[in-house]
Amino acid sequence: MILTPHLDHDPAEARSPLYPVVDRPTSVGCRARRYPSDTTDAEWVLLEPLLPKPACETAAGGRPEKHPRRAIVDALRYVADNGSKWRALPSDFPPWKTVHGFFTRWSKAGVFEKIRDRLRDRIRVKAGRSPQPSAAVIDSQSVKAAETVGKPSRGYDGGKKIDGRKRHIATDTQGLLLVVLVTAANLQDRSAARLLLAALHAAHRNISWVWADGGYTSAALIDWAKTTLHMTLDIAKKIAGQTRFIILPRRWVVERTFSWITQARRNVRDYERLPQHSAAFINISMITIMTRRLTRH
Template sequence: MYRVVDQPTSAGCRTRRYPSDTTDAEWALLEPLLPRPACEGPAGGRPEKHHRRAIVDALRYVTDNGIKWRALPSDFPPWQTVHGFFTRWSKTGIFERVRDRLREKIRSRAGRNPAPSAAVIDSQSVKAAETVGRPSRGYDGGKKIDGRKRHIATDTQGLLLVVLVTAANLQDRAAARKLLPALHAVQRGVTWVWADGGYTSKALVDWAKDTLRITFDVVKKIAGQVTFVILPRRWVVERTFSWITQARRNVRDYERLPEHSATFINISMITMMTRRLTRRKKRARTT
């Protein structure tokens, strides 16, 4: 076990006790990617009362266990403090920046270009709790789900590039006209995008080509297919949705703001990538 020694605080230090807590290797990877505390900036300010590692551990705990903010265990900083970091870092795009740097590290380690040239997009409808207001929720008639829809783009390894959360009644073809420009804005090198049959539209294909210089390739089901078949490219993004929903906070949507739903998705992906980057390779058994 490690002990997280905070800066002077009445809470003292906390012992690693939850599966979601960062390991020393993970924290060494994450700490340089976080913004500098205000007290270290030119304007100065009061030192932060709670150590950043305790804040990150608390955010990962909420994401992994799906608890209410007010139910945060007492060995973490106060829930108001943790939620304050959550909202500030969400507004300033910190989680997206950390996610992108980790993805680049994984791609580089795999011998790939850090910036992808192809992507896969898909959507997932999830039920919404009563905390989700009517303006940002809807009914997906195809899936028969009242809630929200997550639209994501991943690289060919299934690593998240962008995420957009909308009401569940927004059609995939309409959402693609929002998702693809967002993808193009942050990944200019992406020139080929795969999607499933729900995105079938000649107008969308032509728009993507003429406006964004992206080849939009719809991977359709095999003719006569009646049982489950793994289709090229599409399975990658479907696996990513499986990774995302391993975090209980993402099984259902509880957030008042769609942006906060996207943040929890990013946190779950950040956790997955830090674990992958710091995982020790098993030694080959000798006979």
């Protein structure tokens, strides 16, 4: 009997221009690139300097890390892209507990937000724009929650008839993520807007104009944003008499971002016990989108 090696991917697909495979040596500290979600060499050149220094290289000191950072990042991207359980992480990655530990620590330290912001700045500069945006678009998306999501952080969205969580995001005019906030689905957009706009103002002081859909219509909210945050909240309403789907200016930008985010299967449904972990996976999927855009030939 002749045994053939098991392939976890289609060679034709893996060698396509969309997912170029760069074979890496499988010596100590390295693993061969075999999944579409794995980082390419060009992507890793962008990501490696943005990761926090290992504890052994800081003044506080610590033990050297057993597993290479690139394998950890590849594992996180695998979970986000395929939506697999932590315990089902393939054996060629570091142990799932190790990967989950990095995910938890980096989420708490805001590492994913920092990487997202640095990459977004580079894309804006590459497009001939200022790295700091002056306008934003906000919207929300309700998604079903798995049984792992506890009652304190879930709710029922009567309008969408969804029991789960709601994602509130702000993007620039290119659709690149600026701020993400995850709440229970029963929180109204007008109520969550104060939290979202406050976080947006704290992170991006130059933003003075924000577009939103009709769900944010509130004279009190518009006045609060103007007087407290010095932001003009512009409600982009539907066209009078509209009965079918029409792409509306500005609103389609943030709706397209939701489409990008949910291409990662982990984000199709909310599985995270903590809302901040749900936001972390949204940031990871956006980071993957931006690194691929920056390294695209």
